Amino acid sequence: MSSGGRFAKIPVYIRGNYLVKTAIKAAEEYQGQYEYANFELPDEELFLPGHGLCASCTIGVIARHMLKVFGPDTVVINPTGCAEVSTVVYPRTNWGVPWIHVAFGNGGSVASGIEAAIKALKRRGVIDPGRRINVVVFAGDGGTADIGFQALSGMFERGHKVIYVMYDNEGYMNTGIQRSGTTPFGASATTSPAGKKVPGNVTHKKPMAAIAAAHGIPYVATANPAYVHDMVYKFKKAMEVDGPSFIHVLQSCTPGWRFEPKYAIRVLELATETGYWVNYEIERGEFRVTLPVPRRKHVKCFLQLQGRFRHLKPEEVEYIQKVIDRDVEEINRVVGREVIGPVDPSLPCLTERK
Amino acid sequence: MTAQALAPVEKKVAQRRIALTGNHAVALAVKMCRPEVIAAYPITPQTPVVEKLAEYVNNGELDAEYIPVESEHSAMSAVIGASAAGARTFTETSSQGLGHMYENLPIAVGMRLPIVMGMAVRTYSAPINVWGDYSDVMSMRELGWIIYIAQSAQEAFDTVIQAYRVAEDSRVHLPAVVAYDGFWTSHVLQPLDVPEDEEEVMRFAPITRSWVRLDVDNPAQLGAVGTPEWYWEVRWQAVEALRESQKVIEEVDEEFGKWFGRRYGLFRTHRTEDAELVVVTYGSLYGLAKKVADRLRQEGVRAGALRLRVIRPWPGDQLKKALEAAEKVFVIDRAINHGAYLQGPMAMELAATLQRPVYSALATIGMRAIDSDMIYEAALKVLKGLWAPNQTYTIGLRGGYE
Numbered sequence: 001m002s003s004g005g006r007f008a009k010i011p012v013y014i015r016g017n018y019l020v021k022t023a024i025k026a027a028e029e030y031q032g033q034y035e036y037a038n039f040e041l042p043d044e045e046l047f048l049p050g051h052g053l054c055a056s057c058t059i060g061v062i063a064r065h066m067l068k069v070f071g072p073d074t075v076v077i078n079p080t081g082c083a084e085v086s087t088v089v090y091p092r093t094n095w096g097v098p099w100i101h102v103a104f105g106n107g108g109s110v111a112s113g114i115e116a117a118i119k120a121l122k123r124r125g126v127i128d129p130g131r132r133i134n135v136v137v138f139a140g141d142g143g144t145a146d147i148g149f150q151a152l153s154g155m156f157e158r159g160h161k162v163i164y165v166m167y168d169n170e171g172y173m174n175t176g177i178q179r180s181g182t183t184p185f186g187a188s189a190t191t192s193p194a195g196k197k198v199p200g201n202v203t204h205k206k207p208m209a210a211i212a213a214a215h216g217i218p219y220v221a222t223a224n225p226a227y228v229h230d231m232v233y234k235f236k237k238a239m240e241v242d243g244p245s246f247i248h249v250l251q252s253c254t255p256g257w258r259f260e261p262k263y264a265i266r267v268l269e270l271a272t273e274t275g276y277w278v279n280y281e282i283e284r285g286e287f288r289v290t291l292p293v294p295r296r297k298h299v300k301c302f303l304q305l306q307g308r309f310r311h312l313k314p315e316e317v318e319y320i321q322k323v324i325d326r327d328v329e330e331i332n333r334v335v336g337r338e339v340i341g342p343v344d345p346s347l348p349c350l351t352e353r354k
Numbered sequence: 355m356t357a358q359a360l361a362p363v364e365k366k367v368a369q370r371r372i373a374l375t376g377n378h379a380v381a382l383a384v385k386m387c388r389p390e391v392i393a394a395y396p397i398t399p400q401t402p403v404v405e406k407l408a409e410y411v412n413n414g415e416l417d418a419e420y421i422p423v424e425s426e427h428s429a430m431s432a433v434i435g436a437s438a439a440g441a442r443t444f445t446e447t448s449s450q451g452l453g454h455m456y457e458n459l460p461i462a463v464g465m466r467l468p469i470v471m472g473m474a475v476r477t478y479s480a481p482i483n484v485w486g487d488y489s490d491v492m493s494m495r496e497l498g499w500i501i502y503i504a505q506s507a508q509e510a511f512d513t514v515i516q517a518y519r520v521a522e523d524s525r526v527h528l529p530a531v532v533a534y535d536g537f538w539t540s541h542v543l544q545p546l547d548v549p550e551d552e553e554e555v556m557r558f559a560p561i562t563r564s565w566v567r568l569d570v571d572n573p574a575q576l577g578a579v580g581t582p583e584w585y586w587e588v589r590w591q592a593v594e595a596l597r598e599s600q601k602v603i604e605e606v607d608e609e610f611g612k613w614f615g616r617r618y619g620l621f622r623t624h625r626t627e628d629a630e631l632v633v634v635t636y637g638s639l640y641g642l643a644k645k646v647a648d649r650l651r652q653e654g655v656r657a658g659a660l661r662l663r664v665i666r667p668w669p670g671d672q673l674k675k676a677l678e679a680a681e682k683v684f685v686i687d688r689a690i691n692h693g694a695y696l697q698g699p700m701a702m703e704l705a706a707t708l709q710r711p712v713y714s715a716l717a718t719i720g721m722r723a724i725d726s727d728m729i730y731e732a733a734l735k736v737l738k739g740l741w742a743p744n745q746t747y748t749i750g751l752r753g754g755y756e
Binding site: 085 | 423568578584
């Protein structure tokens with residue numbers, strides 16, 4: 001590639017030449033609303049371009065910002081999944097930090113071992129005891145909510161200081177769009193196809209953040225890459241707590257959700273705007289909605305953009321709306337006030353972009 | 355136990371004689387090797403090992419991170435993670451526990467991680483049976499681990515120390531398992547010699563940290579996707595390393611002998627030089643096999659015994675040499691190779707090695723008790739031609755092939 005190539009302007013991270021520059025000041029971009037997210041992100045990329053992720057896959061957005069927050073002193077454990085097969089295909093890699101893939105169902109336990117090793121090696125003087133090394137699991141929904149569930153629970157229960165980031169594309173997308181424990185009701189997947197008798201997936205999304213919080217770990221959050229400032233703020237908080245942390249990130253999947261690639265971020269915005277996905281955090285048991293939605297859009301706005309819901313009948317869409325209404329009511333009850341407002345039918349599904 | 359030691363050798367290291375069960379001997383050896391991370395999940399009959407190690411850690415006798423994981427799958431995963439991070443590691447399992455961690459076993463090989471695992475062997479369910487036979491460790495043969503089978507508490511102790519030294523050698527970088535009889539070795543109190551000064555063990559087997567690991571100053575990616583264009587070459591390095599490890603195993607064993615006065619070789623032999631019949635077995639059964647050989651000798655039969663110790667890498671050339679002159683090789687296997695031409699796994703491998711038929715029998719399956727008379731009777735059947743080669747018989751099975 002010529003030096004004037006497409007990525008010439010993206011500084012590739014080289015150890016010993018690390019400069020922190022102002023790249024994003026979230027609070028300036030979102031004045032008045034997100035002061036808590038007011039910190040700088042470095043220009044340098046630790047998640048490097050040239051990966052094999054699908055066009056408009058938002059895994060890249062999550063991984064890139066995650067590493068901008070965590071920095072070079074980070075070890076990434078990447079269980080089997082889309083991110084793993086698309087970013088480290090020998091002899092290439094997209095990670096500027098140490099990275100390991102062991103198997104599918106053991107992100108939590110591999111991370112436990114690495115965290116324990118770092119602790120022991122610090123005590124024996126092999127690693128500088130003053131150096132902070134982030135141990136980060138970057139796992140999909142299958143590797144977290146299904147096959148990796150036990151390892152995850154064990155890691156939480158034992159209190160390893162590990163940041164667990166779950167990118168949730170709501171199915172086994174890497175193996176060809178099979179349903180997982182986080183596939184939502186009504187979605188058509190290859191193992192829960194929309195048939196004449198059964199309208200796609202008939203189960204509801206496993207509440208991973210609530211399950212993580214039930215372990216009593218110090219920090220749990222949900223995030224959405226359409227709201228980068230909110231997401232990076234949560235990465236930062238997760239990094240700073242003493243103990244395990246869990247961040248459940250919704251991730252749009254072009255082939256799995258079947259939307260036009262240009263809508264990758266739009267569909268994620270709609271997830272939050274419809275109340276399908278609520279961005280919140282649970283810090284030491286304290287529940288807080290970080291992205292209030294004063295007026296909600298109807299869930300059909302989120303569903304109709306995606307091929308996986310195209311088969312749904314109006315009554316099934318209404319059923320999904322009712323489930324969301326019930327969840328929103330519960331969230332408002334927990335918070336003690338209306339943080340997520342009612343559905344406003346006058347809101348257009350796609351807001352005009354400036 | 356002392357019968358195993360070679361004739362008087364000069365010992366560099368002062369030792370004291372104590373009595374321990376096989377499991378506690380392993381735990382003590384592990385403690386002396388100072389692992390930095392131990393991941394443990396209980397399963398009979400290995401549990402006393404991880405209990406003892408937990409005691410050492412909680413009493414401050416061993417400075418290690420002890421991860422009481424929620425399953426064996428996680429035990430192997432955690433030691434893979436820890437080893438990849440540069441730590442000396444240990445875990446131990448048996449039977450179903452091995453089955454549960456199975457998918458991670460070849461991964462440790464592909465990543466070239468010098469994990470040492472103990473195994474108090476136990477048969478596989480069903481029916482559920484917690485007792486010792488070698489079904490579990492035999493199911494590891496294709497994976498690329500170094501496999502030792504020890505006969506006694508002393509040998510299990512010594513072999514753990516040797517295994518660390520071999521696994522972490524830069525010519526090897528492979529995981530190693532040290533197997534020994536569940537119950538008959540793991541739970542039996544035996545005398546053994548251990549170094550008075552534990553530091554000697556660390557001097558003999560210092561942590562090399564020479565393997566590729568996760569280092570933030572020198573980022574590496576472990577466990578990349580290996581496409582058909584690359585997988586074979588990468589995996590082949592582990593194949594070659596295992597083959598080459600034999601030299602290191604022998605070298606380490608020899609040096610261990612010089613330091614501690616005991617060495618074992620790749621296999622042990624007893625009166626095989628001129629033997630017409632050699633009884634081959636492994637684990638604690640060797641004592642009975644030797645007794646049978648001695649009894650047959652008294653009766654004028656030139657009999658010997660051979661005990662397999664390092665079965666991976668398979669010491670084919672050496673075994674061939676040792677058994678070349680024996681007219682009849684009678685292999686008593688302690689695990690079932692279901693549906694194979696010979697149902698004894700080691701009998702199959704020896705037949706392939708020797709390029710001629712061997713006599714095969716199964717014994718101690720599910721820890722069915724056996725005594726030297728039963729082996730003697732079986733050996734007589736082989737000698738008299740009542741048992742044919744190329745066929746698997748059973749010793750001690752009701753309604754079996756006897």
